[in-house]
Amino acid sequence: MNGPWTTASAAVHRARVRGCLLGGAVGDALGYPVEFSSLDRIRSTHGRHGVTGLVPGAHGATGLVSDDTQMSLFTVEALIQARAREREKGIGGAWPVLLRQAYERWLETQSKPGPEQGGAPTGGLLGELWLYARRAPGNACLSGIAQMYAPDPWLELDGKPGQVNPDSKGCGTVMRSAPFGLVNPADAAFPMAARGAQITHGHPTGYYAAGALAAIVAHLVAGESLEGAVLRTLRLLARHPGHQETTTALEQALDLASEGMPTAEKLETLGAGWVAEEALALAVYCALAEPGVERALLLSVNHSGDSDSTGSLCGNLLGALHGDVGLPHEWVRQIEGRAVIAALADDLAAESVRG
Structure with a gap:
């Protein structure tokens, strides 16, 4: 992110940031209706090819x-605030508190019908009525945010259980962590995302998977191939104690992607995606094994497991790789909150360029 920016390079960066956030939303929307369905049920309901579009x-x-x-959007809002604070006031290190506060705002949308009327003005994402919707949030996310914990950003990652939900490694860590890779190089995105994950999940695999996604996204935004981004992230993971589960999952995804025609049955050998390292591995496999964006997204949601999370992660990766112009436009057009997501992406891209 450092160095001179030309108009062309800034435009490419903006397209990748937009692609990552909109792609994540597309994959999420594809998978959300079938999140708790088995592959057999998906096929019996939607045909032998399963879900073939938004339903x-x-x-x-x-x-x-x-x-x-x-x-993910509340993560973006926090990162924009943190970058602006650092640029304008020269104050760094406040991002964990800003991130926790952003997640507290998200938690508010899970219990209220909409923005408060007649009180203090509600700005930012809290003013968006469409976000006041409870869509099967993870228990660890809900309970973790309620503990109001902000990790120390200066401590090294040691592979030990964190303070909050120390045994939890659910995919709620990784599914919100792509934005860290949109404003930081990989070696900074990794620990930042991992620390951010510790607000709600303390298991090392949970926070390392979050860091790995952010690092992969950062490499993609910088122009790396997906396979290259994963390989470089594996080298980054290897520096940290307790990385083995996350590393093994990614290595299995790479190996499986090299084994010919992708299928849902092959995908399910990597797990169901309810835990962080499995969700990341499933998304990486789909994005690598299927050359077409649309087919990769469909593969990522047609399985017995956490279809919206694996779809969202696959969309994050493909969008960061190809930019928003590489996404299926008809699907993007139908996404809830599309204009807000795109505007927030542009604001994040602008902050990263200024930084």
Whole structure:
């Protein structure tokens, strides 16, 4: 992110940031209606190829996003605030508190019907009515945020259980962590995302998987291939005690992607995606094994598991790799909150360029 920016390079960066956030929302919306369905049920309901596009969910609407996209956007809002604070006041290190506060605002949207009326002005994401929707949020995210913990940003990652939910490694860590890779180089994105994950999840695999996603995204934004980004992230992971579960999951995804025609049955050998390292591995496999963006996204949601999270992560990766122009435009058009997501992405891209 350092060095001179030309108009062209800034435009490419903006497209990748937009692509990452919009791609995540597309994958989330594809998978949300079938999140708790088995592969057999998905196929019996939607045909032998499973989900082939956006379908109505339990709420009867198409293109709805879940807590994955919601929390990612609040992560973005916190990062924008942190970058602006550092630039304008020269104060660094406040981002964990700003991130925790952003997640507390998200938590507010999970219990209220909409922005408060007649009180203090509600700005930012708290003013967006469409975000006031409870879409199967993870228990560790809910309980963790309620503890109001902000990790020390200066401590080294030691592979030991964190203070909050020390045994939890659910995919709620990784599904919200792509934005860290949009404003930082990989070696900074990794520890930042890992520390951010510790606000809610203390298991080392949970926070290392979050760091790994952020690092992969950072490499993609810098122009690396997906395979190259994963390989470089594996080298980064190896520096940290307790990385083995995350490393093994990514290595298995790389190996499986090299084994010919991708299938849902192969995908399911990597797990169901309810825990962080499995969700990341499933997303990486789909993005690597399927050359087409649309087909990769569909593969990532047609399985027995956490379809919205694996779809969201796959979309993050593909969007960061190809930019928003590489996403299926008809799907993007139908996404809930699309204009807000795009505007927030542009604000994040602008802050990273200024930084």
